Every structure is written in structure tokens, then in C-alpha cells.
Amino acid sequence: MFKTTLAxxxxxxxxxxxSACDVKKTQEGNITVPKVxxxxxxEGDITLPxxxxxxxxxxxxxxxxxxxxxxxxxxxxxxxxxxxxxxxxK
Numbered sequence: 001m002f003k004t005t006l007a008x009x010x011x012x013x014x015x016x017x018x019s020a021c022d023v024k025k026t027q028e029g030n031i032t033v034p035k036v037x038x039x040x041x042x043e044g045d046i047t048l049p050x051x052x053x054x055x056x057x058x059x060x061x062x063x064x065x066x067x068x069x070x071x072x073x074x075x076x077x078x079x080x081x082x083x084x085x086x087x088x089x090k
Contacts, residue, residue, distance in 0.1 A: 022054040 029049035035041050 024052045024054075026050045026052050 027047075027050040030045070030047040032042075032045040034044035
């Protein structure tokens with residue numbers, strides 16, 4: 001159950017991350033798998049696809065707004081607090 005939930009979460013995060021990008025494939029991929037019996041009869045060749053990825057521009061700034069916030073009033077009061085006196089053993 002945990003593995004399934006984790007896999008779904010990772011796929012969702014990956015899809016969300018790629019949804020804001022502009023991706024254009026620039027080269028096709030190709031894999032030639034070697035045929036192996038006891039010895040190799042053919043060498044393998046792997047060509048990975050190439051992509052141009054353009055990420056969105058993100059600007060972070062601040063703006064001044066007026067909001068209502070609560071205020072706290074502090075006052076001094078005299079109250080009795082417990083005291084502890086410890087006399088070491090002799």
C-alpha cells in the first residue's frame with residue numbers, strides 16, 4: 001500500500017513539475033540490444049533522445065497591504081508564587 005501511494009505521489013509531482021515547462025524533442029532515441037548466446041554476436045548501441053526544455057520565468061516580489069491584526073496589552077500585577085528552599089545535608 002505504501003509503495004503504491006509513494007509511486008502515485010512521485011508520478012503526480014513529476015507531472016506537475018513538467019506541466020509548467022515547454023518541452024520540444026530535438027532527436028529520436030534508438031536502442032539496439034545485443035544478441036547474446038554464449039558469446040556476443042552483435043555489439044549494442046544506445047542513442048538517447050535529446051530535448052530542449054524551456055522553464056517558465058518566476059519572479060518573486062513584495063507588495064504592501066493593510067491588514068487588521070490583533071493587539072496584545074501587557075500589564076504588571078503582583079501575585080504570590082511558590083518558593084523552594086533546599087538545605088544541603090551535612
